[in-house]
Amino acid sequence: MKPFAYRRADDVAAAVALLSQDRHAVYLGGGTNLVDHLRLGVATPDTLVDVSRLPLGRIEELPGGGLRVGATVRNSDLAADPLVRQRYPALSQALLSGASGQLRNAATTAGNLLQRTRCVYFQDVTTACNKRDPGSGCSALGGYQRYHAILGASPECTATHPSDMAVAMAALDAVVQVVGPDGERAVPIGDFHRLPGDRPHHDTVLGHGDLVTAVDLPPLPQGMRSRYRKVRDRASYAFALVSVAAALDVRDGVVADVRIALGGVAHKPWRASRAEQELRGAPATEDSFRRAADAELAAAQPVDGNAFKVPLARNTLVATLRELTGGTPR
Numbered sequence: 001m002k003p004f005a006y007r008r009a010d011d012v013a014a015a016v017a018l019l020s021q022d023r024h025a026v027y028l029g030g031g032t033n034l035v036d037h038l039r040l041g042v043a044t045p046d047t048l049v050d051v052s053r054l055p056l057g058r059i060e061e062l063p064g065g066g067l068r069v070g071a072t073v074r075n076s077d078l079a080a081d082p083l084v085r086q087r088y089p090a091l092s093q094a095l096l097s098g099a100s101g102q103l104r105n106a107a108t109t110a111g112n113l114l115q116r117t118r119c120v121y122f123q124d125v126t127t128a129c130n131k132r133d134p135g136s137g138c139s140a141l142g143g144y145q146r147y148h149a150i151l152g153a154s155p156e157c158t159a160t161h162p163s164d165m166a167v168a169m170a171a172l173d174a175v176v177q178v179v180g181p182d183g184e185r186a187v188p189i190g191d192f193h194r195l196p197g198d199r200p201h202h203d204t205v206l207g208h209g210d211l212v213t214a215v216d217l218p219p220l221p222q223g224m225r226s227r228y229r230k231v232r233d234r235a236s237y238a239f240a241l242v243s244v245a246a247a248l249d250v251r252d253g254v255v256a257d258v259r260i261a262l263g264g265v266a267h268k269p270w271r272a273s274r275a276e277q278e279l280r281g282a283p284a285t286e287d288s289f290r291r292a293a294d295a296e297l298a299a300a301q302p303v304d305g306n307a308f309k310v311p312l313a314r315n316t317l318v319a320t321l322r323e324l325t326g327g328t329p330r
Contacts, residue, residue, distance in 0.1 A: 169217070
């Protein structure tokens with residue numbers, strides 16, 4: 001592990017100032033992702049700016065029925081919060097399906113959003129990886145791709161985003177609150193994470209010094225139910241092969257509104273806008289759900305190692321929507 005300096009910020013402004021003045025500094029929150037990368041040599045900062053003790057650990061109600069989740073709220077506390085469980089069950093389910101109880105007790109809301117891919121080549125510093133070392137190549141191309149992207153990938157990177165929480169927040173239209181050298185701004189979560197393109201080392205739209213301070217969850221419309229479903233290789237402590245976060249409003253047998261996000265299939269939480277468009281105004285039937293899934297996955301570009309993800313994503317999406325309509329889970 002490379003030696004580094006340690007600084008603790010007393011407030012948000014101080015944290016932003018400390019990071020902004022050092023191009024090789026990074027924020028330290030819960031550390032559940034960063035510490036691994038320090039040990040592996042994936043991350044080699046000169047300075048860690050500790051933001052874990054900033055006063056950003058509250059869950060507060062917003063006018064109109066939404067919630068503001070502070071950046072340092074622990075994943076376990078967010079999953080267990082009564083208002084989250086009541087109003088946003090998909091978010092609680094997503095959090096409880098991620099990592100282990102010990103890690104959820106340490107991991108933070110902002111850190112979960114900002115965690116980096118678990119691609120085996122990204123984490124192995126002896127291999128080429130454009131995300132870790134821009135311009136070095138992508139060892140996953142022609143390599144082991146079971147966990148890799150089927151949507152939105154590029155010749156530069158086929159890695160997937162590992163977060164369960166972020167997928168649920170994408171379906172819930174969350175808004176990320178950011179403070180940086182140029183002041184405050186709000187970023188819709190759909191714009192927060194990036195597809196790889198030719199700059200896969202930029203996971204998000206954040207600039208150097210930008211600090212996530214909170215995530216706002218707008219209220220779901222009355223009558224809209226939500227759920228998160230995750231398919232993985234084992235029952236615990238495994239990343240998603242495919243996951244689905246969905247919120248559905250059915251009236252008189254017709255889909256009045258729907259929100260869907262997919263995990264395990266792209267470099268960012270994948271908002272299934274084509275499926276949503278196909279479903280709105282359609283009968284809430286299994287045939288409609290399958291047509292919507294097919295419309296979304298028509299753009300999929302799997303490789304030999306992950307072609308199974310296309311039917312898996314289709315079936316998982318259909319099963320999630322079926323369950324939200326009161327159908328029997330399979």
